[in-house]
Amino acid sequence: MEKFTFQGNINLPVEQIDLYDWLINITENDYKSFSKAHRALGLTKIDGVEGMINVESIGGNLLVQHYKIQERQNHLLTLYSQKSDAYLFHLVKVAVGVEWKMSVKKKDGASSVFSCEIGVAYPNKLLKIASLLVAGRYFLRKHINEEGPLFAKSIEQKFGKCVGLAELL
DSSP states (O other), rough: OEEEEOOOOOOOOGGGGGHHHHHHTHHHHOOOOOOOOEEEEEEEEEEEEEEEEEEETTTEEEEEEEEEEEEEEETEEEEEEEEEEEETTTTEEEEEEEEEEEEEEEEETEEEEEEEEEEOOOSSHHEEEEHHHHTTTHHHHHHHHHHHHHHHHHHHHHTTTTOOOHHHH
C-alpha cells in the first residue's frame, strides 16, 4: 500500500478531541470546504457497520469511495474502502483499495499532533504504473496537503468550543 501523510498541530489537549464525533457530524458543505476536489459526501450504516461514501476528483480522476469504519477510538479512526471506484480521466473505471486513517497524539498539555494518512492499494502492477504515468503520487500529496490542515482546523474549532462548567467558574 502506498501511503501519503499530513501532520499538523491542533491547539487543544488530546483529551478534548473525539475524531469519531467530528467525522459523523461533518456535513456535505463542510466536506466540500476542505478541498476543491471534494464533490459529495454521505454517511452510511449497512448491516450495523458505519461508514461513508465520498466523491472527489483528484488529478483529473473521479473517485467514489465506499468507506467502512474499521477502527474507532477517540484519538484514532481508520476507514477502508475495499473497492473504490476510480474513473481514470473520468472515463475508464478501475477498482482500488483506499485506507483513510486519522489520529491525534499528545504534544504537550495544551496541544496535540494531528495525522491524516491516505493509503492506496493497487490491484495489480499495471494499475500502479498507470497511476505513476498520470502523476498520481503528485496529486495525492497535493490533495492531502490541502485537506489535512483544514481537517485539523475544523477539529480544533469544533472541540475548542467545548468548555466545561468548572472552566467557566
